[in-house]
Structure formats: structure tokens, C-alpha cells
Amino acid sequence: MQDKLNEINSIAGVMDSVLVNKNGSIVSSQQSPFLTQSLLESIGREVMQLDAAIDAAGEGIKGFDLLYDYGRVIVQKGSNFYLVVLCKSSVDTSLLRLTLNVVLKDLNEKRVSRGSSGIRMFNMT
Amino acid sequence: MANILNGTLSQMNLSEILKLLMSGNKTGKLELSKENKKGEIYLKDGAILYAKWNNKSGADALYELMTWMNGDFNFIPDAAMDNIAKDMFDMGLQNIDEWSKIISEEWNNIRKIIPTTNVVFKIAANKTPKDVNLRAEEWKILANINGAKNVEEIAESIGFSEFDTSRTIYRLYKEGLIEESEKPRPPANELVNGNFFHLLEDALVKVMGPMASIIIEEKIGMLKHDKNAFPKIRLAKLIEYISSDISDETKRISFQQAMLNVIKNI
Incomplete structure (x- = not known):
């Protein structure tokens, strides 16, 4: 899964990419030191809101392209997850869209499972 | 010895882990690891007594460890503190909260300029800064900024932490000495055959x-x-x-x- 995110991140203008499940939990990320807990949580929250918006809009919507002063956030809907890409305005959007189509197909086939919570074990003794 | 808590720092940061252990009055060793690097924090009855990281110890080491945004953690309860005589301290929850706040604010500022460690900088060509005094570590980093190495690679090559490297690069950027370099894209006039x-x-x-x-x-x-x-x-x-x-x-x-x-x- 990580190799797919690396493929996206290798495109000029892409800052980072994250896989989020529909509960807003991060399934996979590059674990960049700048993707802090609060930023990851805010991505999770945004995605949950977008999930509700996509459900309300119907089947035709496959994602969102959110434009900000400092860049854009592209959210693509997968079978049971969202792929969130943080990029600069200068990104080659055609190349990014082609890559996302291919990566999404691969990830859909792998059926991304539920994300880990980060804490793998907590057995008080 | 049974592990009671382990996981990844990207999901639960160090200050949250420390607060959890301190409020539970835990005694033991918290190990932190990232790639091949390892840091240690010792607690006794919920107070932090000692920290070790790289060639630093005591409060300096603890502060640097708190800047980690990724890596693994593993708490070993009741682990003995062997051969520790110097740089011991006694830190409570309030200090952890203060440090955590300072580090978080500093990261937030840095992140506006350096959103990921993949970012590449180059010497600013069109800006002429006025007199600038550089400290030794700033010069060391500036000498590595070449439009090819990213922040992570610079940190690696000079042996600085990602936080220290990012913080210095942020200062150099603010001084107008460096600017962000784009990842290489094909020149607009390059044609296919x-x-x-x-x-x-x-x-x-x-x-x-x-x-x-x-x-x-x-x-x-x-x-x-x-x-x-x-x-x-x-x-x-x-x-x-x-x-x-x-x-x-x-x-x-x-x-x-x-x-x-x-x-x-x-």
C-alpha cells in the first residue's frame, strides 16, 4: 500500500498522500513528521464530512478537489476508503488524475481494510 | 518483563504518552525508536527522572525527543535505571504541557514553509539579504542547500534532528537566504519523439x-x-x-x- 502512496508522492507538486477509512481513521500515510496528530485528525474529520456530502449527492460524485490559497487537497473515493492528496497549485493535474485512477483501481482490488489505531497493544498487567 | 504500552508516535505523540504514564504514577523505561536511532526516558512513580538521546542526556534529550513526529514507542514497566549518575531531573506534568505547547506552536510555523521533509530548497537567486550573521549550525545547513537534497537528506547528512534542521531552514528562509526549489519537471519546450x-x-x-x-x-x-x-x-x-x-x-x-x-x- 505504501508503494502506491510513494507513486503518488513522486509527482512534482505533490506534498503528501494519505489513505483514510470512512470512519475518518488514517489507514496509511507516509508518516511524514509534518503530518502531526492534529493535522491527521483534521483530515479524518474533513473526510467524514465529505463522505456525508458524497452520500447526499448520489453515485455520480467520485471525489472532491478543494482549492486553498496555499495549494489544493484532492479527495478520491475508493471502495471503502478515501485517498487524500495534498498538493501545490502547480501540480500537473492530468498526470495526478491518471495516477490516481490507476492507484485507486489497485487499492480497490486489494480492498483496504480498517486502519490501525496506532496503539498495537495495551494489556495492563 | 511484560510490555504494557507500545505503538507509533504518528498516532499518539510523546507528550500524550508521557501524560498517560505520569498520571498513572508509572515506573519504568519508555523506549523510542526511529529507523536505527533509539532514545530512552526513565520514570519513577510518575515523574520523569532521566532521558537519553543521541549524544544528549537529561532535559536537552527529553526536549529533542518531544519534537519527534514519527517513530515507535515501547514502555517497559519497572525497568531499572542502570549506571545513571548525572543529568537526572524531576519533571512534572506541568512542564510537559508547557514544552508540548511550545513545540507544537513552533512546528505549526515551520510547517507553513516546510510541509513535508521531502521539500527541497535552493539558495535564493533574486534576493539580496542585508547583513546576515550565521551561527555555525546555520552555516552547516546552508552549505548543504543545493536545490537537490531535501530536508530529510540534509538532516541525515549532517547528523541533526529533523526538528533542528527544519527549524534552522525555516530561519534561513525567513532571512531571505533560501527559497523552495520545485521538483524537476520536464522543461516546457522539451518535445517527444x-x-x-x-x-x-x-x-x-x-x-x-x-x-x-x-x-x-x-x-x-x-x-x-x-x-x-x-x-x-x-x-x-x-x-x-x-x-x-x-x-x-x-x-x-x-x-x-x-x-x-x-x-x-x-
Whole structure:
């Protein structure tokens, strides 16, 4: 899964990419030191809101392209997850869209499972 | 000795872990690891007594460990503190909260300039800063800024933490000495050769049949370019235009995958 995110991140203008499940939990990320807990949580929250918006809009919507002063956030809907890409305005959007189509197909086939919570074990003794 | 708590710092940061252990009056050793690097924090009855990281110990080491945004943690309860005589301290929850706040604010500022450690900087060509005094560590980092190495690679090559490196780069950026360098993109005037269009036609024939060459000509015309002088930078757009005529989704993605491989290799 990580190799797919690396493929996206290798495109000029892409800052980072994250896989989020529909509960807003991060399934996979590059674990960049700048993707802090609060930023990851805010991505999770945004995605949950977008999930509700996509459900309300119907089947035709496959994602969102959110434009900000400092860049854009592209959210693509997968079978049971969202792929969130943080990029600069200068990104080659055609190349990014082609890559996302291919990566999404691969990830859909792998059926991304539920994300880990980060804490793998907590057995008080 | 049973582990009671372990996980990754990207999901639960160090200050949260420490607060959890301190409020539970825990005694033991918290190990932190990232790639091949390892740090240690010792607690006794919920107070932090000692920390070790790289060649630092005591409060300096603890502060640096608190700047980690990724890595693994593992708490070993009741682990003994062997051979520790110096740099011991007694830190409570309030200090952890204060440090955590300072570090978090500093990261937030840095992140506006350096959103990931993949960012590459170069010496600012068009800016002439006034007199600038550099400290030794700033000069060391500036000497490594060459438009090719990213922040992570610079930190690695000079043995600084990612936080210290990022903090210094942030200062150099604010002083106007450096600017962000784009990842290499094909120059706008770079053209593809005829071989690309043979590969494109072969791939399209497989999904569209004999109409392939007509579709390619039509889409090149829509982009207002010529087959004999087609810019590399517009290839993805051309593939996207052509793909819009392939109605079968499986065939469309298979075509896009094939052409992405071609684009990467030209």
C-alpha cells in the first residue's frame, strides 16, 4: 500500500498522500513528521464530512478537489476508503488524475481494510 | 518483563504518552525508536527522572525527543535505571504541557514553509539579504542547500534532528537566504519523439481498434499541437483526453496504466 502512496508522492507538486477509512481513521500515510496528530485528525474529520456530502449527492460524485490559497487537497473515493492528496497549485493535474485512477483501481482490488489505531497493544498487567 | 504500552508516535505523540504514564504514577523505561536511532526516558512513580538521546542526556534529550513526529514507542514497566549518575531531573506534568505547547506552536510555523521533509530548497537567486550573521549550525545547513537534497537528506547528512534542521531552514528562509526549489519537471519546450506516438497507437489499438490513429490526431488537434512537435509537459493531458473516449472503465484504466509507464520512461 505504501508503494502506491510513494507513486503518488513522486509527482512534482505533490506534498503528501494519505489513505483514510470512512470512519475518518488514517489507514496509511507516509508518516511524514509534518503530518502531526492534529493535522491527521483534521483530515479524518474533513473526510467524514465529505463522505456525508458524497452520500447526499448520489453515485455520480467520485471525489472532491478543494482549492486553498496555499495549494489544493484532492479527495478520491475508493471502495471503502478515501485517498487524500495534498498538493501545490502547480501540480500537473492530468498526470495526478491518471495516477490516481490507476492507484485507486489497485487499492480497490486489494480492498483496504480498517486502519490501525496506532496503539498495537495495551494489556495492563 | 511484560510490555504494557507500545505503538507509533504518528498516532499518539510523546507528550500524550508521557501524560498517560505520569498520571498513572508509572515506573519504568519508555523506549523510542526511529529507523536505527533509539532514545530512552526513565520514570519513577510518575515523574520523569532521566532521558537519553543521541549524544544528549537529561532535559536537552527529553526536549529533542518531544519534537519527534514519527517513530515507535515501547514502555517497559519497572525497568531499572542502570549506571545513571548525572543529568537526572524531576519533571512534572506541568512542564510537559508547557514544552508540548511550545513545540507544537513552533512546528505549526515551520510547517507553513516546510510541509513535508521531502521539500527541497535552493539558495535564493533574486534576493539580496542585508547583513546576515550565521551561527555555525546555520552555516552547516546552508552549505548543504543545493536545490537537490531535501530536508530529510540534509538532516541525515549532517547528523541533526529533523526538528533542528527544519527549524534552522525555516530561519534561513525567513532571512531571505533560501527559497523552495520545485521538483524537476520536464522543461516546457522539451518535445517527444515519434516513437512515443507508435507506443501510444499500439496501446490504443488494443482498446479502441482501428479508429485509434484518428482519435489520436483529433485529440492532438484539440490541444493545438502537432504530432511532430508535441511538448512532453502536455502528454498527461493528451492521455486524459484520449481516455475520455474509452467507455469501458477496465479498458480505460488499463490504457492509462500502460501510458503512465511510457511517460515515466521517456
